[in-house]
Amino acid sequence: MSDYRLDRTAFKAQTAKEAADHATYYKGLTWQERLRIMNYLNSVAYNYPENDPPKMDKTVFSIRTREK
Numbered sequence: 001m002s003d004y005r006l007d008r009t010a011f012k013a014q015t016a017k018e019a020a021d022h023a024t025y026y027k028g029l030t031w032q033e034r035l036r037i038m039n040y041l042n043s044v045a046y047n048y049p050e051n052d053p054p055k056m057d058k059t060v061f062s063i064r065t066r067e068k
Helices: 023-027 031-045
Strands: none
16 A cells, blocks of 8 residues: 555635635735746746746847838
8 A cells, every 4th residue: 555645634625616716815925926936837837947947049039120
């Protein structure tokens, strides 16, 4: 059998509506805390180290002016 066990103290019982109400939690955070969370979620989603995001390849883009 596995050595892993569910930590039942890490969760709380709540309704589906309460569980889906993320806006109330995030509105209580400062903009710096929200930015830190956003950075972490991006690093997880795009699989890069949290404090070392990939650099943009600027050779792919070119600057042009619009014709009037």
